[in-house]
Amino acid sequence: MSDCDFLCTFHQSISKSELLCEGCGGSEDEGKRLQRREKNRVAAQKSRKRQTQRADLLHQTCELLEQRNRKLRSEVDSLSEEQRLLTEALRAHEPFCPIMHCSFASSTSCRLQQEDTLSRSVRGREPL
Structure with a gap:
């Protein structure tokens, strides 16, 4: 191995960004x-x-x-x-x-029936 070959190998092993030896044709x-x-x-x-x-x-x-x-x-x-x-x-x-048995079409009459039932149950509880 010549000195130039050795130096080129040395340069390449240090960093590839280093310039090649001028004697190698780089x-x-x-x-x-x-x-x-x-x-x-x-x-x-x-x-x-x-x-x-x-x-x-x-x-x-x-x-x-x-x-x-x-x-x-x-x-x-x-x-x-x-x-x-x-x-x-x-x-x-x-x-x-009792509410579930009412139809939607007669919801007002159903509501009146509920109110009537409620008022009767309240009156039945009132003391005489």
């Missing part, structure tokens, strides 16, 4: 090319880092949304169960409810 264009490659390598590293950060952020956002979705799903299940229980209670109450 030129300024080669040095600029190496500098450009080094800049490109650094830019690519930065780009990969940004892409990884973006992916991490998306992953965190996804986890938060899934957690919120589970919470909302639990709320919906709870409300559905409450609705089912209330509907069941209403169905059990319907046969005994």
Whole structure:
């Protein structure tokens, strides 16, 4: 190995952005090319880092949304169960409810009947 070969290998191992030994046939264009490659390598590293950060952020956002979705799903299940229980209670109450037997068309007459029933029950409780 010649001294020039050794120096060129040494220069390349230190930094690729360093200029090549002039005795090896390296030129300024080669040095600029190496500098450009080094800049490109650094830019690519930065780009990969940004892409990884973006992916991490998306992953965190996804986890938060899934957690919120589970919470909302639990709320919906709870409300559905409450609705089912209330509907069941209403169905059990319907046969005994005088209001439910009134039709919407005769709502005023039904209201009058209710008021009449109420006034009779109140009068029946009054002391003589």
